[in-house]
Amino acid sequence: MGIVLKIRCFAILLVFLGFLIRHRSSAEKVLFVPPPVGNSHWMNQAKIGLALVDKGHIVSVVVSGDIVEKRRAEWPDFQFEAFHDQGTQARLKEIQAQAVSAAGELSLFKTAEVFSMSQVIKEYCTLLLGDSNLVDRLRTSRYSVVISDPIFPCGAILSAYLDIRVPHITVWRLDSFAIDVKATGVPLPLSYVPHILTDFTDDMTFVQRLQNVVLSISVQIISRMLARIMYDELVRTYVGEEESIETVTSRTDLWLYRTDNVLDFPRPSMPNIVQVGGLNVQVVNPLTEDIEAFVQNSVDDGVIVVSFGAMGKTMSKERREVFASAFARLRQKVVWRYVGEKPTGLGNNTKLLAWLPQNDLLAHPKTRAFITHAGSNGLYEALHHGVPMVCLPLFSDQPANAARVVARGLGVRLDFSTVTAEQLYLSILHVVTINSYQETAARLSRLHRDQPQSPMERAVWWIEHVIKHGRLPHLRARAVELPWYQYYLLDVAVFLLAVCSAVLGTVWYSCSFFCRKFCCKSGGKLKSQ
Known part of the structure; x- marks a missing residue:
């Protein structure tokens, strides 16, 4: 009996060890690069991180050294990579508090205060990318995927800086720099896709459609210009001379979009855009x-x-x-x-x-x-x-x-x-x-x-899909690589216009030529008679 019991215990131990080894071998390293402000954005990333930890993965987060101990206490399941931000995060929180206190009565002056946050965010990003010790640690860790938020473009830059072959995923609701339209290649018909900064629906009047067109175009031009001014220099410094913030962002392999057509209005999409609206909803716990x-x-x-x-x-x-x-x-x-x-x-x-x-x-x-x-x-x-x-x-x-x-x-x-x-x-x-x-x-x-x-299960499945297969170029539209004149078929339009003009010109010239010949002959005959 003693020998049998020992054999059974040994067999159970082997099964248990095999489970642990298999579970550990499936563990992948995931790096999150959250924005320095916007707690709701961080909370969505953190909840995804917890779901990945539950699946056996190792989650690391890049944070300011000023808050790393606070984050460790709040999220013990994560690992944290800290850098010295020279007080920029504290300044951002002050600006954010001023913006929130001004909410509901935003004048142009107060809106300018909100935009002043962008410059401090750029400074935060510069310090993050410039921390050689941090970058060396991240490269040594050899992460399988980098996950960021497009309101903080530094995540896309860091992903490319660490290793251009590492997949990049974004979790987003609103891209404040309007880079997503170009980076995803999604056409957005302004006749029924209202801009996210308006309160229009997908059933707009003529005046609303006019306002939607003017606002959408002007916001895209101004926001992209601001993004280029702020981040292109950093991209050229850390990624490559031929790169820009748009080219770096367009390499994003997966866009987890926090929408759902039950609440949001239907709009065109791409295969690498996955709706995960509601992923923040957790299991219900009893009230105190x-x-x-x-x-x-x-x-x-x-x-x-x-x-x-x-x-x-x-x-x-x-x-x-x-x-x-x-x-x-x-x-x-x-x-x-x-x-x-x-x-x-x-x-x-x-x-x-x-x-x-x-x-x-x-x-x-x-x-x-x-x-x-x-x-x-x-x-x-x-x-x-x-x-x-x-x-x-x-x-x-x-x-x-x-x-x-x-x-x-x-x-x-x-x-x-x-x-x-x-x-x-x-x-x-x-x-x-x-x-x-x-x-x-x-x-x-x-x-x-x-x-x-569930939205969270879908998000985790797609993240693991990217980890398993690496970059997913087959899901990216070719539109992200086309220059604007090709995307809008302006070169084709010019060619067709030239052909039509040539054909019409030839027909006109031919008709004029035959008319002149015919008229001249007819006129000569009449005079001779």
Whole structure:
């Protein structure tokens, strides 16, 4: 019996060791290069990173030395590669805070303040690329893929600088430099594809189409010019003299686009563009005892969830009193993500939290509506759980997101800076009491969930596909390599115009020649008679 038991234990040990070896051999090294600002962008990358860790891969992240210890404490599953950023990240956070505090009332001057962030981001990128110790460590690690965000083009530059053969993937929602249109080769008919910085839908009036054309063309020209001015020199220094930020970005093998046609408007795409809208939605966890007790205390009236993201930290006194007053009139309980001085008009039905489990609350059966600034992460959580919305967009893509919510019948939109307590109260009441919003939210939630893979599973599958097969040139459109005059067939148009002109000219000349000959002969005969 003892020998048999030993044999069994030995066999089990061999199986276990074999599993570990096989699991370890499938582990690949993945490098994330997140933007230095924009916490929502980092959170999406971090969630993908956790999913890759669960699949046995090793995830490393490039961060500033000022925050590396904080990141290690928050994300112990990741490895971090730090560099000295000389305080640029701290300066960026200050500029971001100023931009957020100005949201809803952006004048041209304040918009210029937002654009001043670009120069500091360039400085951050210069320090990152110029850190030879960091680059040597990254090259030694021999990563299988680099994942970045196009709002921080430095990720594409770093990927090419480390090894041009290493695949590059981007996770994106909005490219602030408008390089993606050229880099993906996707045609965007402006007749029904609204610019992401407008609040237009895919059903535009003549005036809206005119505005869409003017805005889209002008933004692309200005943004690309800004990108070239800021990054082309870095690309030439670290990648090659013949390279530019556009050529480097166009080598991206896979574009994980955080959209879903259930919420977003259909538009042309390419094989290397994969929709993963909603990948931020996580498994629902039970609420804490105090929050659960507060929610259950709402009985049949239900709960309203309120979150304005980072704006909640900088809300003016006048605005917070407007919101508090409107919430106090509701029969529902209100859970409000809020940081700052307690509003004087706060009702007994409202619970303030510096942080709230947004996904878990939206999944709760007693949740009746979501009041939001229309950030894409919150919108997809609400869509997934079938919760109608009251949107108060602030800046960037938020007005466009709110327009999609309204167009799909998921909710209503208000102006954050001018809404009154009465208007807010009536709008919430409207969304909560009109059955069509609840029914539409439930129907679109079923459509969004009815997929062969979850958005996160799809993202991980494609990342592993790139790791397994390397670069995917067969999925890239030839359009990314064509000069603009070839892409728009201007050379063909000129040739055809020349041919048509030559043919028409020949016909005209021939007709004129025969007419002159005929007329001259006829005239001579008449004179002789």
